[in-house]
Amino acid sequence: MKCPKCSSQQDRVVDSRPLKDGAAVRRRRECIDCSYRFTTYEEVEGEDLRVQKRDGRYEPFDRRKLMSGLEKACEKRPVNRETIEKAVDTIVEDLRRKYNDEIPTTAIGEGIMHQLREIDEVAYVRFASVYRKFRDIKEFVSTVESLDL
Numbered sequence: 208m209k210c211p212k213c214s215s216q217q218d219r220v221v222d223s224r225p226l227k228d229g230a231a232v233r234r235r236r237e238c239i240d241c242s243y244r245f246t247t248y249e250e251v252e253g254e255d256l257r258v259q260k261r262d263g264r265y266e267p268f269d270r271r272k273l274m275s276g277l278e279k280a281c282e283k284r285p286v287n288r289e290t291i292e293k294a295v296d297t298i299v300e301d302l303r304r305k306y307n308d309e310i311p312t313t314a315i316g317e318g319i320m321h322q323l324r325e326i327d328e329v330a331y332v333r334f335a336s337v338y339r340k341f342r343d344i345k346e347f348v349s350t351v352e353s354l355d356l
Contacts (some may be wrong), residue, residue: 210238211245226250227296256302259311268310273298276319280334284327294322 209216217239224233231250237243256268277291298318302310316338323331335341335350 208236208247210241210243212243213238213241215240227300231296255308256306257309258315259309261312265309270295270299273315273319276334277323277330280319280323280330281327284330286327286330290326294326298322 208218210218215238218236219239220234221237221244222235225231226233226248227250231248234247234249236245236247238245257265258268259265274291274295277294281291298315301318302314306314319334320331320338323334332351339346339350341350
């Protein structure tokens with residue numbers, strides 16, 4: 208595995224943990240050359256998923272985009288990376304279960320909304336404000352009130 212810091216291909220596995228009921232493995236690695244630690248994931252390669260965009264186009268499913276969306280919503284919130292990674296795993300598992308190989312973007316957005324509602328209300332509202340494209344403050348207030356605080 209190539210070190211993301213120095214590009215060396217010499218590393219050692221520091222820790223391994225099964226994920227997703229044994230369907231994947233998370234490995235902590237340490238670069239032998241620069242001592243940088245990084246995480247890798249190993250899982251059985253599934254079918255290639257495609258995302259159907261609102262305009263009808265298709266593009267390959269990108270787990271990193273999903274992760275990025277959750278990270279942006281949770282930025283500066285007390286949500287750790289492991290919680291975000293678990294949310295991504297849950298969303299991907301749900302999408303694979305519900306859809307064969309073509310996933311509508313709305314399903315991805317709703318999956319993110321559902322997970323964020325469980326994780327952090329502020330992150331949920333942040334994401335909702337972009338995803339739902341609020342036109343005015345009334346829509347925003349309605350979403351906040353739906354949280355049952």
